[in-house]
Amino acid sequence: MPTTEAKRMGTSWLENGGVRPTRQRVTLATLLVGDGRHRHVTAESLFDAVRKSGEKVSLATVYNTLRAFSEAGLLREITVNGAKSYFDTDTSNHAHFYCEDTGDLFDVLNSDVAVSNLPQPPEGTEIAKVDVVIRLRQV
Amino acid sequence: MPTTEAKRMGTSWLENGGVRPTRQRVTLATLLVGDGRHRHVTAESLFDAVRKSGEKVSLATVYNTLRAFSEAGLLREITVNGAKSYFDTDTSNHAHFYCEDTGDLFDVLNSDVAVSNLPQPPEGTEIAKVDVVIRLRQV
DNA sequence: TTAAGTGCAAATTATTTGCAGTAAG
């Protein structure tokens, strides 16, 4: 049960991205940023969250909306394996841990991880973003 | 037409990984490392190369073999987008440029790109590898 | 009102798999 406040946050987040706040988008936005915390979701995990919240948004719309949010700069897509896409509500440049055994993806916290000596991009291109994924294996 | 020397290189590369040198594996290995240069391939691109070389290896075997080579440590799999997997004959840690517009993947050359201040991996895990992908956009 | 958004089911795409046949040690 999303609080009114959570919904308000979701809605203003949408406005931030210049995205039209439809019922389903507000539902998804509220689940994504309603508590002010950052999270990583997949289409499937967000779809599950919708069902648990008692709301209803089709899976296709979840996919399309995640894509739309990303294009609006509200989410950052993270590709860690060919199988599925993750989306991060934290769009700033930061490194991720990815556990291949469990499929867990999470932020590298309070760290100074940085990429040093970024190279010159080739002629005719510019750097859009830099992804750093630290792959873990269980021991 | 692979030279005898190229074939020899491919075969010894297979031995290096402890992989049994079947006809199709030697074909693929020769195409991958026969000229001593590193390259990035996808299952599809390698399959095309096989056809152009006049040899014959089924697409399923190309997929399975790329996976087998990776597991043997002969190749490094690189995931840049949910759509397809790339495989790099250079298994050492190095950064990549990836152009989202063209799908091109290539090495960051002679660079000192490095990830500094690698964080401590979480309890019960160790770092398997660190992927750095510099995403480009055309201007 | 009217262009943008949504839902469903069907289509796509990359990849994997089952299994019968083939070949390497």
Add this chain to the structure above:
DNA sequence: CTTACTGCAAATAATTTGCACTTAA
């Protein structure tokens, strides 16, 4: 010989799309 490898076709799995319907502005 005998176990691993290969090829094919069918199966999967994530994601996208076509299109008729709905809704926000």
